Amino acid sequence: MRRKILVVLLVALVAICSLPGVAAEKKLTVISGWSGPEMDAFMPVLSAFEKETGIKVDYQIYRAEDLAVLLPAQFDAKTAPGDVIFMWAWFVDKHAEDGHVLDMTGYLNEADFIPGALDPVKSGDKLYGGVFTGKVKPGFWYRKSFFKKHGLSEPKTFLEFMELCGKIQKISGIKAAIASGNGVGWPLSDIAEHFIASYAGPDVTHALIDKKISWQDPVVASVFKDRLVPLLEAGYFSEPVEWTMAQDLWWGGDYGLFFMGSWITGMVDDPDDLGVFSLPECKGIVFAPDYAFVPAYTKYPEEARQLLAFLSTKGQEVQVTTGGHIATYTKVPLSAYPGVDRGVAALLDGVVALPDLDDTIGGEWQPAFWDQLKLLWVSPDRVDEVLETLQRKAK
Amino acid sequence: MGQTRGRIFFFLPALVLLAVFVVYPVANTVWLSFQTPDGEFAFFRNYADVLSEPEIVDLRGFKRGFPYGALIHNIIWIVIHLPLTVMLGLILAVILRDVKGGVLIKSIVFLGMVTPMVVGGIILRFLFDGSVGILPSFLALFGVKQRTLTAHPDTALFALIAGSLWLWTPFSMVLYSAGLETIPDYVYEAAVIDGASPLRIFFLITVPLLRPVTGVVVTMTFLWVLKIFDIVFVATMGGPGGASNVLALQMYMYAFREFNPNAAAVVATFLMIVALVVSIPTFRALRGDN
Numbered sequence: 001m002r003r004k005i006l007v008v009l010l011v012a013l014v015a016i017c018s019l020p021g022v023a024a025e026k027k028l029t030v031i032s033g034w035s036g037p038e039m040d041a042f043m044p045v046l047s048a049f050e051k052e053t054g055i056k057v058d059y060q061i062y063r064a065e066d067l068a069v070l071l072p073a074q075f076d077a078k079t080a081p082g083d084v085i086f087m088w089a090w091f092v093d094k095h096a097e098d099g100h101v102l103d104m105t106g107y108l109n110e111a112d113f114i115p116g117a118l119d120p121v122k123s124g125d126k127l128y129g130g131v132f133t134g135k136v137k138p139g140f141w142y143r144k145s146f147f148k149k150h151g152l153s154e155p156k157t158f159l160e161f162m163e164l165c166g167k168i169q170k171i172s173g174i175k176a177a178i179a180s181g182n183g184v185g186w187p188l189s190d191i192a193e194h195f196i197a198s199y200a201g202p203d204v205t206h207a208l209i210d211k212k213i214s215w216q217d218p219v220v221a222s223v224f225k226d227r228l229v230p231l232l233e234a235g236y237f238s239e240p241v242e243w244t245m246a247q248d249l250w251w252g253g254d255y256g257l258f259f260m261g262s263w264i265t266g267m268v269d270d271p272d273d274l275g276v277f278s279l280p281e282c283k284g285i286v287f288a289p290d291y292a293f294v295p296a297y298t299k300y301p302e303e304a305r306q307l308l309a310f311l312s313t314k315g316q317e318v319q320v321t322t323g324g325h326i327a328t329y330t331k332v333p334l335s336a337y338p339g340v341d342r343g344v345a346a347l348l349d350g351v352v353a354l355p356d357l358d359d360t361i362g363g364e365w366q367p368a369f370w371d372q373l374k375l376l377w378v379s380p381d382r383v384d385e386v387l388e389t390l391q392r393k394a395k
Numbered sequence: 396m397g398q399t400r401g402r403i404f405f406f407l408p409a410l411v412l413l414a415v416f417v418v419y420p421v422a423n424t425v426w427l428s429f430q431t432p433d434g435e436f437a438f439f440r441n442y443a444d445v446l447s448e449p450e451i452v453d454l455r456g457f458k459r460g461f462p463y464g465a466l467i468h469n470i471i472w473i474v475i476h477l478p479l480t481v482m483l484g485l486i487l488a489v490i491l492r493d494v495k496g497g498v499l500i501k502s503i504v505f506l507g508m509v510t511p512m513v514v515g516g517i518i519l520r521f522l523f524d525g526s527v528g529i530l531p532s533f534l535a536l537f538g539v540k541q542r543t544l545t546a547h548p549d550t551a552l553f554a555l556i557a558g559s560l561w562l563w564t565p566f567s568m569v570l571y572s573a574g575l576e577t578i579p580d581y582v583y584e585a586a587v588i589d590g591a592s593p594l595r596i597f598f599l600i601t602v603p604l605l606r607p608v609t610g611v612v613v614t615m616t617f618l619w620v621l622k623i624f625d626i627v628f629v630a631t632m633g634g635p636g637g638a639s640n641v642l643a644l645q646m647y648m649y650a651f652r653e654f655n656p657n658a659a660a661v662v663a664t665f666l667m668i669v670a671l672v673v674s675i676p677t678f679r680a681l682r683g684d685n
Contacts, residue, residue, distance in 0.1 A: 069651040175526075182546075184632060239525055239543045249526065364653040367632065375636025378547045385459075386636070 032086035080295035089120030090362035130312035134289035168256035179255035181243030185370020202284035266324035484567025508565035516629025548638035574608035
């Protein structure tokens with residue numbers, strides 16, 4: 001008899017535990033590639049969501065390059081590793097076509113965002129993702145104290161830029177005028193994009209994205225051959241160095257300039273010592289928002305949509321306060337930004353905001369671009385071969 | 396009859412697992428390599444397309460230097476890595492056999508083998524880094540310009556091959572060490588009594604008696620190099636400009652960057668055929684030896 005009672009109790013316990021809301025607390029998983037200081041800056045956003053909704057959120061780090069491998073196989077198995085996933089817009093767009101992405105139409109009001117911000121994750125009238133804050137890639141960062149100590153000033157022409165590099169190169173203890181960040185390759189692509197936007201113009205950037213102009217076109221080739229290659233040949237750019245290490249070395253005085261996105265303001269010890277300038281004659285600056293989506297295989301579709309909507313709206317205000325981010329949500333007040341970021345935002349005045357070229361094209365071309373730039377950086381004499389490969393891959 | 400049934404009973408689960416997890420995926424991959432993305436039969440068109448891509452074979456490399464294409468890079472890797480692994484493993488095993496503290500030294504050497512290849516790749520990246528790497532700093536002592544060896548097309552592949560030697564030589568050392576234990580002491584004693592020098596003993600006794608082990612080391616090393624992926628992916632991603640690209644990495648690029656499973660299947664099938672062509676005769680020869 002006692003055994004029967006025990007069995008009944010056990011069955012009842014299992015049944016109760018199986019009830020929704022009792023078996024396991026609802027917990028959403030957010031995935032992005034941010035780690036270290038970038039992750040630390042993002043966590044308050046998730047905490048704000050938890051506080052507002054009472055829904056727990058778990059955070060996992062996956063680089064976009066790894067997600068590109070992992071997600072297609074998971075989608076085929078009708079599963080997903082997270083409920084809200086930050087990923088390249090082209091990837092979201094591609095997999096939305098195959099039904100692996102939940103529709104976000106109606107959860108976000110396009111009018112509340114800067115024009116075009118949601119376009120990369122739109123297909124017809126349907127919205128398949130949300131947009132988070134963006135990072136501006138404004139140009140070359142320097143330490144104000146370093147410039148002051150060595151009597152350096154921001155250049156107004158390309159010739160002055162060359163001269164500035166020459167002066168920095170001659171300073172004792174300097175390894176190279178400009179630190180070249182490396183990772184999988186994106187820091188070099190950011191530099192190349194800035195040169196294209198500055199000396200070929202925003203229209204050419206758009207034409208390259210749309211594959212309406214060849215990489216071997218004289219206009220594009222001239223940017224590489226007449227602007228970038230002379231700097232590389234003069235040794236003003238360092239060899240590609242892992243970008244976080246490059247940042248430390250630059251901050252420590254091994255290099256004078258460092259090309260990086262606006263998130264750097266949240267990664268250095270003293271943001272007030274930061275100065276930045278765009279290439280002289282710059283006509284366009286990359287403004288690259290981060291995109292996220294809800295996979296169709298989430299266990300909690302409504303809660304996940306709610307989280308993505310929060311990230312795209314109120315979450316942005318929390319994020320910009322930590323520094324290094326520019327909101328795409330227009331309702332974020334200017335007062336929310338730290339002072340240094342208001343300066344970055346000022347650089348956008350009078351220039352065209354451009355999408356990130358390699359992130360927008362994506363696919364096989366993207367790693368080819370990174371890889372060819374790594375080759376160009378150490379063998380600038382092979383510029384023709386680099387452009388030929390980029391064009392072949394673009395076809 | 397009962398014994399046969401019993402054998403079948405125990406054999407069947409393994410057979411089913413092999414069929415599901417090995418035979419079917421292999422057959423499906425081969426079939427995929429003959430299909431277009433639309434599922435039509437393409438005969439050898441995929442093979443012609445893939446093998447004629449500069450990412451696989453780039454004959455311009457013979458004029459201007461790296462890259463030569465993933466296939467040539469794999470061949471270079473095998474040509475350099477295979478004999479060095481065999482020789483270094485054998486020499487280390489022989490030298491450390493009777494040395495005081497040999498076990499400890501072997502354990503230290505073996506650390507390379509137990510290091511996960513991905514971690515090994517990251518270590519290589521820093522080992523060869525121009526700013527913080529040990530090797531460029533060491534070479535600088537001899538007047539060699541300090542630079543990141545994995546960042547330059549003329550040194551990237553060789554740097555990775557050197558790194559792979561560190562990671563793989565312990566494997567051959569351990570096999571040779573085990574092989575040496577199987578050679579009876581009296582064979583050496585007889586040779587010493589006959590007045591053979593240590594060098595003659597090494598070449599006329601040790602090396603021939605270790606032939607089966609050499610066969611295993613050669614085959615396993617060949618297969619390992621043929622499918623090498625992780626350290627390249629982590630250390631250089633095949634760059635710069637494809638200068639350290641290898642077949643397995645190219646297969647990954649086809650599959651997960653181009654989302655072209657057919658091209659990836661061509662490379663996979665090609666690798667499988669080469670692996671079979673090399674390993675089957677070697678194992679047959681070893682069986683004959685036994």
